[in-house]
Amino acid sequence: MAKISDTQIETVRALIAAIPPGEVSTYGDLAEAAGLTNPRQVGWILRTDGADLPWQRVVPASGRPTIDKATRQLDLLAAEGVPIHDGRILLRECRTRLLREPDSRGRRTES
Numbered sequence: 001m002a003k004i005s006d007t008q009i010e011t012v013r014a015l016i017a018a019i020p021p022g023e024v025s026t027y028g029d030l031a032e033a034a035g036l037t038n039p040r041q042v043g044w045i046l047r048t049d050g051a052d053l054p055w056q057r058v059v060p061a062s063g064r065p066t067i068d069k070a071t072r073q074l075d076l077l078a079a080e081g082v083p084i085h086d087g088r089i090l091l092r093e094c095r096t097r098l099l100r101e102p103d104s105r106g107r108r109t110e111s
Contacts, residue, residue, distance in 0.1 A: 002037050004045070012036070012045045015098055019057040022081040023096035024089055026061045033098040057096075063089040 027039035
């Protein structure tokens with residue numbers, strides 16, 4: 001895995017912390033917004049430094065939670081009002097908009 005800087009870790013943490021209840025983001029969206037090269041890096045950050053974050057709001061792009069935490073994640077998301085059908089999170093209805101890191105001119109854009 002490519003090296004991840006402390007700044008990137010803090011950016012991912014801040015992005016996850018900012019996901020409102022009732023909304024979700026994908027690993028890929030977070031990676032792109034933080035300037036990471038691989039969505040798995042977001043998973044690594046959550047695993048190693050995410051105990052205090054709303055981890056349940058980070059989902060795979062398929063909308064299906066990972067098997068080992070699926071029931072817990074779906075229960076937490078349902079309690080927040082996230083739309084779920086047949087074990088799949090309906091991303092079109094609850095995917096949050098993330099702000100990317102500032103560009104060279106200091107502007108932030110939605111991803």
